[in-house]
Amino acid sequence: MLPLIAPLPTLEAAPPFKIVLINPYELGRQPFALAEPAAWLKREGFAVSCVDLSLEKLDPEMLGSAGLVAVYVGMHTATRIAVQALPHISRLAPKAHLCVYGLYAPMNETLLRALGVGSVLGGEVELALVTLAKRLLANGTATTRRGTAMAQTEPVISLGKIPFEVPDRSGLPALSRYAHLVLPDGTTRVAGFAEGSRGCKHLCRHCPVVPVYRGIFRIVPAGVVMEDIRQQVREGATHISFGDPDFFNGPTHGLRLARALHDTFPEVTFDATIKIQHLIDHAELLPELRRSGCLFITSAVESVDDDILRLFAKNHTSRDFDRAVALTREAGIALAPTFVAFTPWTTLEGYIALLERLVELQIVESVPLVQLTIRLLVPEGSYLLQLPGFREKLMAFDARLLGYPWSHPDPRVDRLQLDLQALVARCEQQGLPRREVFAAVWRMAHEAAQRPAPMLAGNLGSPIPRLSEPWYCCAEPTDQQLQSF
Numbered sequence: 195m196l197p198l199i200a201p202l203p204t205l206e207a208a209p210p211f212k213i214v215l216i217n218p219y220e221l222g223r224q225p226f227a228l229a230e231p232a233a234w235l236k237r238e239g240f241a242v243s244c245v246d247l248s249l250e251k252l253d254p255e256m257l258g259s260a261g262l263v264a265v266y267v268g269m270h271t272a273t274r275i276a277v278q279a280l281p282h283i284s285r286l287a288p289k290a291h292l293c294v295y296g297l298y299a300p301m302n303e304t305l306l307r308a309l310g311v312g313s314v315l316g317g318e319v320e321l322a323l324v325t326l327a328k329r330l331l332a333n334g335t336a337t338t339r340r341g342t343a344m345a346q347t348e349p350v351i352s353l354g355k356i357p358f359e360v361p362d363r364s365g366l367p368a369l370s371r372y373a374h375l376v377l378p379d380g381t382t383r384v385a386g387f388a389e390g391s392r393g394c395k396h397l398c399r400h401c402p403v404v405p406v407y408r409g410i411f412r413i414v415p416a417g418v419v420m421e422d423i424r425q426q427v428r429e430g431a432t433h434i435s436f437g438d439p440d441f442f443n444g445p446t447h448g449l450r451l452a453r454a455l456h457d458t459f460p461e462v463t464f465d466a467t468i469k470i471q472h473l474i475d476h477a478e479l480l481p482e483l484r485r486s487g488c489l490f491i492t493s494a495v496e497s498v499d500d501d502i503l504r505l506f507a508k509n510h511t512s513r514d515f516d517r518a519v520a521l522t523r524e525a526g527i528a529l530a531p532t533f534v535a536f537t538p539w540t541t542l543e544g545y546i547a548l549l550e551r552l553v554e555l556q557i558v559e560s561v562p563l564v565q566l567t568i569r570l571l572v573p574e575g576s577y578l579l580q581l582p583g584f585r586e587k588l589m590a591f592d593a594r595l596l597g598y599p600w601s602h603p604d605p606r607v608d609r610l611q612l613d614l615q616a617l618v619a620r621c622e623q624q625g626l627p628r629r630e631v632f633a634a635v636w637r638m639a640h641e642a643a644q645r646p647a648p649m650l651a652g653n654l655g656s657p658i659p660r661l662s663e664p665w666y667c668c669a670e671p672t673d674q675q676l677q678s679f
């Protein structure tokens with residue numbers, strides 16, 4: 195007789211703890227800020243799905259089984275979309291703990307918690323996300339429900355050094371579906387996106403990086419950056435857009451990356467963001483950046499009014515802008531300046547002076563039109579709020595706008611800003627050339643100041659390489675974006 199052997203109990207594998215990372219919008223870029231945490235979380239054995247709302251819809255099935263849903267808010271527009279989407283996400287993911295992470299999360303903490311968000315994370319968030327996921331897993335589903343079921347123990351802002359992982363881009367839409375490089379002859383190229391550093395060592399008062407990073411920046415090792423670039427080149431990228439807040443916060447590191455990129459992929463070009471002060475202080479590095487494939491540099495000029503530049507603590511003067519234009523031109527690199535064109539201190543004369551300077555410097559074609567309409571955004575935590583007397587210029591915090599609204603003492607300035615915003619949106623939809631739209635902006639600004647508009651003659655500059663989605667972080671989201679989920 196065969197001995198009776200009791201059957202072994204079937205060990206049912208525990209269902210994997212599912213995490214969904216959601217990106218509302220990232221300037222048309224494939225979201226690095228999903229790919230980087232995805233790599234960390236997958237390494238720990240979590241089942242991670244990514245959803246990019248700029249190209250995809252929320253999947254009820256995916257969300258229904260999620261234990262953690264983390265929404266990335268790296269910019270104002272993304273945060274506005276996230277605030278609209280959160281109640282919907284919450285309904286679709288009844289078992290999930292809700293987390294919001296990224297630059298705009300800490301400054302909107304109160305509002306996000308009121309929307310049922312259990313964890314708010316900013317700064318170097320990867321480690322905190324892993325810790326949170328592990329705690330949720332350990333505590334079981336009963337306590338993983340969102341809200342106050344589990345108090346946050348991770349710091350709201352983490353600035354400690356973390357070991358970077360190569361981002362895992364496998365769960366994201368194909369690179370070719372994102373913003374392209376557009377060359378002056380109209381041809382386009384697939385663009386990848388990389389980060390060589392995070393945070394910033396400067397303290398410009400109007401900048402959203404400052405309330406979180408407070409003058410700190412972190413270097414991503416060149417090997418990790420190059421591995422990330424390599425995987426994007428395999429996906430067809432022939433141009434890399436470096437998203438560092440400032441590529442020359444560590445100029446040696448920036449140069450090392452440019453050299454490594456050129457040595458490894460001599461045919462791949464790149465662009466980066468570098469502040470005016472750094473362009474002047476490190477002017478000797480510009481020719482090598484050009485030789486390494488740098489096509490254009492975005493620089494936050496913000497204003498041509500020295501008083502406004504001082505209020506912003508930009509550390510450059512209006513004439514430094516001219517110098518930076520000359521230096522980049524000499525090096526053969528196009529400069530794409532960005533502006534905060536409308537502030538409570540901007541006068542109609544000051545606005546016209548900005549347009550005149552663009553004409554004088556022959557860079558009308560280099561300025562994305564939306565930059566001529568940007569209105570100062572004052573989010574919670576902005577260092578501008580520390581300026582004596584500034585709060586008194588503001589209205590009460592508006593949760594819908596995620597900021598403190600202000601109106602200009604001269605109502606003609608506010609009217610002009612609104613009219614220009616509508617004009618530029620209309621003209622961009624029609625695909626009108628920049629110089630044509632600039633001419634309309636020129637006429638409207640002079641009309642508002644009741645001044646005759648001089649003829650726009652002479653060289654206004656030539657079109658420069660650009661990304662098909664212009665760089666700006668504080669624009670009003672479109673209705674389409676607000677319904678993208």
Ligand code: SF4
Nearest residue numbers: 394396397398401439
């Ligand atoms: S505006 Fe640029 S330089 Fe100034 S703090 Fe922000 S990222 Fe740094």
